[in-house]
Amino acid sequence: MLKQFLNLKLSQKLSPQQIQLMKLIQLPTQAFEQRLLEEMNENPALEAGKEDDYEKDEFETEDYDDYDDAEADRIEADDINIDDYLGSDDIPDYKTQVNNYSDDDEERDMPFAAPISFHQDLINQLNTFILEDEDRQIAEFLVGSIDDMGYIRRSIPDIVDDLAFTQGIYTDEKNVDRLLHVIHELEPTGVGARDLQECLLLQLKHKTPTENIAIAIDIIENQFDAFTKKHYEKLIQKYNVSSEQLKKAIHEIEKLNPKPGSSLAGNNRVTENIVPDFAIRIVDGELELTLNGRNAPSLHVSKDYQEMMQTYKDSRDKSTQQKEAVQFIKQKLDSAKWFIDAIRQRQETLFVTMNAIMHYQEEFFLDGDETKLKPMILKDIADLVGLDISTVSRVANSKYVETPYGTKLIKEFFSEAMMNDQGEEVSTLEIKKILKNTIEEEDKHKPLPDDQLAEILKEKGYPIARRTIAKYREQLDIPVARMRKKM
Structure with a gap:
């Protein structure tokens, strides 16, 4: 028998703003720039550049939530020009076109490559x-x-x-x-x-x-x-x-x-250039971390849109048409303000996370020796910076850092721990590096099978099973001994 009943329960859900912030954090530099451009195209209340001669804290959108419908009979419709608010963002094409050539000038077209698929x-x-x-x-x-x-x-x-x-x-x-x-x-x-x-x-x-x-x-x-x-x-x-x-x-x-x-x-595929999201340099023996400036754009809320809202606030009469216009303006202002705040949070999250990774792996960044990479998992960094593991994962998964030893994918610094013969924890990255070097130095006429590789690493202080050697070898994209044989 089917029955209807009420059930009370507590559940935690992410707000749309939190979800959007997580998406912003996950974006690498180039994708973030594209997202920024899209937002500016969609929201005319968001402007690039520094805001001059204006008090940033003067505008608070919360102050404009308290208008009363009862005041609608005390406003002049001409106080707010609806066309100015809703149509001023679309500039006719003819206003942006100019011809700096005389009639006698020869028109020269820039040649473009047209590859055949x-x-x-x-x-x-x-x-x-x-x-x-x-x-x-x-x-x-x-x-x-x-x-x-x-x-x-x-x-x-x-x-x-x-x-x-x-x-x-x-x-x-x-x-x-x-x-x-x-x-x-x-x-x-x-x-x-x-x-x-x-x-x-x-x-x-x-x-x-x-x-x-x-x-x-x-x-x-x-x-x-x-x-x-x-x-x-x-x-x-x-x-x-x-x-x-x-x-x-x-x-x-x-x-x-x-x-x-x-x-x-392959010639017809778009080649993507890696843009480092961070840069680490050694200055006077100390590590210095910088965030790519393209991740920290100068943005501000449009002063014109703020003045429109202020005009509405000072008006005594509020018609239905004006209220619809001001709703649009307020929505854009709120969205712009939130986006600016989200970008600031993104910058802080990226910097503190990478800063923790840099200091955790300080020996590697100072020396460049991959064998000095410490075992490090997402939880280690999450505990240091007080963030959720999923947030750290978003920062590390698709971001690159420029180091004195080349540009590296951040997630490559993470690895699990194994015990050596002295009972010390060592990174699996260190073991893989030693395994790779051992295979490179082998006699290619008689390449070493996995059981012999396991014995060699055991002699070097890394007691690893043959099946683990096989797993690491596959992760390094190294074929079995038989396929490494040369005449």
């Missing part, structure tokens, strides 16, 4: 082939199926089905396979391959035939599994060649491009 480049190449209309449609569909790495990751039967369902083109696998060979003639060589093996084969077959190329082709075509697992002894016996001959054939394979599409597809 990866797929459009392939289509342009395809247009040089003489094809029937339906074959051209199928070939263009195949080009559209190529990913940014240059591969077609779909089977021919699936492509045949898609052509029928989405393009209304009914063909067979044999015809699609024939046109796929046309795609394989496009540049860069290897584009349109369905897997790595086919990609490498296409590139090798386009090379000038030599003995080394012939061996390389046979290896990829018939011994691909042995090649990928680096079973070089098996390959030497299979082809009855010397170690030096096999090394030359494998060198030909290593020169190939396993991602033929990336050379063109």
Whole structure:
């Protein structure tokens, strides 16, 4: 049976303003500037620059909440010009246009680069082939199926089905396979391959035939599994060649491009420049922290909008039309005042958090040795600055700091703790650095497996299990020993 009943409970919820503040804190410098620009475009009561000859504390929006509807019969409608308040922000385009050139001046346009996309480049190449209309449609569909790495990751039967369902083109696998060979003639060589093996084969077959190329082709075509697992002894016996001959054939394979599409597809991607949110410098042996000035813009509430509100306050009569206008003005003033205060809180939060991180990792920032990074988790910093862990996480997650040793992502300074053989807590970052150095110094003809790496680190005072070594190695993007082997 369904019953209705009342239930009282206490719950804590974030206000919309608190949520917006958290979002502001999370933004890195460039995104913050964009957010600032959007706010200024939306709110004409918010102005950039320093406020001169005006007492900042003179205006308090709370004073204007107390107007009384009963006073509406004592105001002149002309005291407030509604059009001035609501329409003065839109300046006609013709007022901002100017021509500083005479009629005799030659008009010169600034040339702009117009890069061709990866797929459009392939289509342009395809247009040089003489094809029937339906074959051209199928070939263009195949080009559209190529990913940014240059591969077609779909089977021919699936492509045949898609052509029928989405393009209304009914063909067979044999015809699609024939046109796929046309795609394989496009540049860069290897584009349109369905897997790595086919990609490498296409590139090798386009090379000038030599003995080394012939061996390389046979290896990829018939011994691909042995090649990928680096079973070089098996390959030497299979082809009855010397170690030096096999090394030359494998060198030909290593020169190939396993991602033929990336050379063109990557050129069309927007490159983002990292803008450090903080800068740390060493001055007279002491650390000095500064916040990027772009995070601390000079903003103030529009004096004109404040005067509009003051005019309304001094008026005796208040019409309905004026009350609607003043509601709009007050909303914009409140929003501007809150946004300025939110930016100030953002600056303070960023600075105190990064300042705590800087002093916590003082040894590293003074020396630059990554092995001196202390174990540090979000709670350590949250306890120091008296903020919530989620707030510290927002500061650290997407912010960069410029140091004397390069620009670093702040979250990289955080790590868990492990015990060394002396019972001291050491950072996992320190262990990863030592592990990376050990692998770099190994004999690449006989790379060290994970169990041997664990023994070496144990001898250096870091008793770590083999599975932990494997986990750290994967986090460092270092392959297993077999894949690190070189001839």
